[in-house]
Amino acid sequence: MAVMNDEFIDLILSIVAEIPEGKVATYGLIAKLAGYDKNARLVGKVLSNASLYGDYPCHRIVNGSGRLVVGWDAQAQLLEAEEVYLKENGNVDLKKYLWTI
Numbered sequence: 001m002a003v004m005n006d007e008f009i010d011l012i013l014s015i016v017a018e019i020p021e022g023k024v025a026t027y028g029l030i031a032k033l034a035g036y037d038k039n040a041r042l043v044g045k046v047l048s049n050a051s052l053y054g055d056y057p058c059h060r061i062v063n064g065s066g067r068l069v070v071g072w073d074a075q076a077q078l079l080e081a082e083e084v085y086l087k088e089n090g091n092v093d094l095k096k097y098l099w100t101i
Helices: 006-017 027-034 040-048 074-081
Strands: none
Touching: 006 027, 006 040, 027 040
């Protein structure tokens, strides 16, 4: 299990920084890439405080269904500016926009 310390935070933010414009990743994918498959919620916690550490493209992170962050209205606008368009249900089409490494 991951521990929320500076090393973990740096690892998560370094992965998020690699997501290219026009692509998205899921909390689960970030957790898996960090080596902590079962810690998607902890990834979300790190990202909720990311602005304390610098400027990261956290708008490119969605849940496993492509759903955006509840209450963060600017996320959709930021994604659309990168030509990531939402489906009719308001979710990102992960088949089209998911970042693959």
